[in-house]
Amino acid sequence: MSALDAVRAGQVTMADVRITPATLRAQAEVARAHANPQLAENFERAAELADVPDEELLAIYEQLRPRRSTAAELAATAAGLQERGAVLTAALVREAAAVYARRGLLRDSS
Amino acid sequence: MDEVIGRFRFMDAQRVNLDGFAVEDAALGLIAFDSPDDPEPSLVVAADGRVVELDGRAEADFDVIDAYLAAHGLDLDVAAEVMALDDVALARLVVDPGVPRAEIVRLVAGATPAKLARVFARLRPAELTIAMTKLRARRTPSNQAHVTNRSDDPLLLAADAATAAAFGFREVETTVPVFGDAPSNAVAVQIGAAVGAPGVLVQCSVEEATELRLGLRGLVSYAETVSLYGTEQIFTDGDDTPWSKAFLTSAYASRGVKMRVTSGGGAEALMGAAEGRSMFYLEARCVSLARAIGAQGVQNGGIDSAAVAGSVPKGVRSLMAENLMVMARNLEACTGNDALMSESDVRRTSRTMPIFLAGSDFICSGFGSIKREDNMFGPSQWNAEDIDDYLVMQRDWGVDGGLRTADPARVAALRRRAVDAVQAVYAHLGLADLDDDWAAQAVDAAGSRDVPAADPMAPLVASRIITESGLTMVDVVAALADCGFDDVAERLLAMLEARRHGDHLQTAAIFDEQMRVLSLVTDPNDYAGPGTGYEPTPARAAELDAVRQQRSVADLRAVQARAADPGGLRVRGPAAAGSDPREVVIGVSPATGRAIWTTLGGLTVVEALRELLAGLEEEGCTARVVRVNDTVDLGLIGLTAARLAGSGIGIGLQAKGTALIHRRDLAPLMNLELYSVAPSVDGPLYRLLGGNAARHAKGATPEPARNPYSDEAIEARYHTTVVGLVAIERSCCTTTAPQELEVSW
DSSP: OOHHHHHHTTOOOGGGGOOOHHHHHHHHHHHHHTTOHHHHHHHHHHHHHTTSOHHHHHHHHHHHSTTSOOHHHHHHHHHHHHHTTOHHHHHHHHHHHHHHHHHTOSOOOO | OOSOOHHHHHHHTSGGGGSOOOOOBGGGTBOSSOOTTSOOOOEEEOTTSOEEEETTEEGGGOOHHHHHIIIIIOOHHHHHHHHHSOHHHHHHHHHOTTSOHHHHHHHHTTOOHHHHHHHHTTOOHHHHHHHHHHHOSBSSOOOEEEOOOTTOOHHHHHHHHHHHHHTTOSEEEEEOSSGGGHHHHHHHHHHHHHHHOTTOEEEEEOOHHHHHHHHHTTSOSEEOOOBOOSSHHHHHHTTOOHHHHHHHHHHHHHTTOEEOEEOOTTHHHHTTOOTTOOHHHHHHHHHHHHHHTTOSEEEOSSGGGHHHHHTSTTHHHHHHHHHHHHHHTTOEEEOOOOBOOOSOHHHHHHHHHHHHHHOOSBSOSOEEOSOGGGOTTOOBSSOGGGHHHHHHHHHHHTOOOSOOOOOHHHHHHHHHHHHHHHHHHHHHTTSOOOOHHHHHHHHHOSSGGGOTTOOTTHHHHHHHHHHHHTOOHHHHHHHHHHTTOHHHHHHHHHHHHHHHHOGGGSTTOEEOTTOOEESTTTSBOOOOSTTOSOOOOHHHHHHHHOOTTOOOHHHHHHHHHHTOOTTTEEEEEEOOOOOOTTEEEEEEOTTBTTTBOBOTTSOBHHHHHHHHHHHHHHTTOEEEEEEOOSOOOHHHHHHHHHHHSTTSEEEEEOTTSOEEEEETTSOTTOOSEEEOOGGGOOHHHHHHHHHHHHHHHHTOOOOOOOOOOOOSOHHHHHHHHHHHHHHHHHHHOOSOOOEEEEEOO
16 A cells, blocks of 8 residues: 555554654764764754654744743753653753753743 | 936936935944944853853844844854964855855854854855855755735635746745735645645735644744844844744754744845844844744845845845855855845846856745735745746756746646636635636736736625634545545645645755655755766756747748748849849849748738838839849859849848848958848838939939837847757758749739
8 A cells, every 4th residue: 555545444543644753863873973962962852752643743842942941840850850751851951940040031930 | 516417317307317326324234244333243152151252242232133043043162273273264164165054053053143144255156156055055056936816815815826836936935915815825825835835835924823833723834023123122123033033943843843944134124223233243143143043944045135235335245145054054045136126137137146047945935926915925036927027048058946847738727727726726615706707807817907807805804704613624625635636635635734744944944846855864966076966867858958939940941931922032043134224133042932932020021022112113123033042142143143133233131131232243241231230120121222222223312221229139039049940941952953933923
């Protein structure tokens, strides 16, 4: 059955055209070999996020916007990410929380 | 005297004077390079590898941008080496074709924003051009189009997206005047672009989270509206932080969606928070941050604030230098030439030209492929009005600017098919019933004014259904297949499939029409001086050269043959010398009435002769018409005629319409009157010429013939035709003696 026939038969969803964490990690190696370690790190964070559901992804983005979250909320998000193995993304969130505290970008908890 | 003199009233009225020009004002950020308040470059790294000072600011005072750059943005292994390099020495390395791109990329990775700004400010325009030729990531240049319209008409969007793809754009960006229309616009443009060509990337520029949602559902295939700013105030006013942007960047990658960020000099000044810094320094911070957050590329070069940069001295230069910083940071450069930065055609061309010549990953980050008035980003630097100009510029310079000529019949067919596909899919998915009158208008339309049948509510309703039903690109592909558009479905499915491989997430990636990824990885720029780097293949060169307006001598012959009037001029026999002192002879060129039948002025040769004869008759002269067969030279034709005339006065007429009055005792290259601008010689002027020839014959005073007022580029319009017509004249030359002709009308 061709790929298009599979679509026609309703056997394909967006999940079937998702990039996998392994592929993203392989792309990270390519980026690193082409003198862009930051792009590589982005792909590595993406690998951690590849299986995170869409709505959760959008929710974390919203949390990281200015004055959306308290320190505790960001800490909880970081912990949740860490727990599911998203260690790089968790570190990013913790780093954000520290800078947000210093620069007044946390939400008032009051 | 208060009154401005006429010369300046005239100059004031020229279009360039609609533009605003600002006095340089560093306090307001109205300064392109090197503000007195720009920091000295500095970098202090603690023993534990922490950056504790960046461009004069201590760690405790880092704003969000400094903090992110300090943590992620600099290659500390090379930082000491590059920070110690003299600015001019580094600038020379940047320009020198003998120094490989990779070496510049290595060094620049360790440079702070202030260092970057200082070094790239040293480059002069021609140096920027060479450096850009060398430093852009992708070898093959490319271009991006805007496709929008005032009513978010999905049929017109589809037709125009197909048209953009046919002209060669490899990315298409749409947006909405009505926010709620975004999903419909994305679907219509995706379908249209896929009809036009395989592998066209499509985005819909809207608010960040909404754009991400479209990406997650496959309704767009890349994103670009992820804005970075150079000051903390403006950054957070934009409702983001470097960390939220970094997360967003990873979110796109996690779904296999290409993305780049957007910045651009002048944005901070425009929003009144430039902190006294130069536009270029603030942009150096943005570019550094783009690399730091892991974005593969940057759209910059002013963008929405290009006109702000353009208003100050060296501002236009700084826009190009911004792009070059992106390239040197080893990122994809989408090089502005986007929002219209001048009312003047000269000025906007000047702004684009060096980038066009150098080549970039995307010359324009938004060439308005639709009419100016339909561009919902606002008019672009280049628009549908200018596509032919742009195509001809490519041909003039032998430069690949990413576009190609498109055959009108092919574009018509693609527009029809794009409209049919969207009509069918919208009906099939229950999004809208778009009627046939509307469809027919959209196929033919130059712009939304030509589609009065469009229902402005349709895109809003369709968008609501797309959003509420959770429709994805897979559903669109299925609908296309169900409606018999298998080839279009296959192309869009291939774009979804590409997400799984992710090769297009690498720097500066586009798909070619065989769905091969061209990127920093697969198609690296290897310019190292003459004879290296990108050169169009012969096939591509043919696409660049073959503009639809080009004409050959054979084309010209065919045009002339269609105007043939064989009965208008008949050969009577050999021409003898006359003796009547009132006789004037009109000598015509060899091709007249044989291969050439119309003049450049648009008269038939018979009409031109009729006017000459009438002018002679009005002054009481008799006339004969003689074809001079052995020369194409108008002076000799006129002189030959004069020697056959009883009065000794002759008129020479070339078939293309150039005419003169000659006298038998003059040297061949002399004449009495010359009507040299053939395209502007009309009936009355030929009649005047005939009358004056008669006056010369009678010894009376001729009336002065005045050239009409004209600002046409006469030579540009007609010289290629003249070359062809002269070639035809020459091919008609024989040794046959002059022949008398009978003219009838």
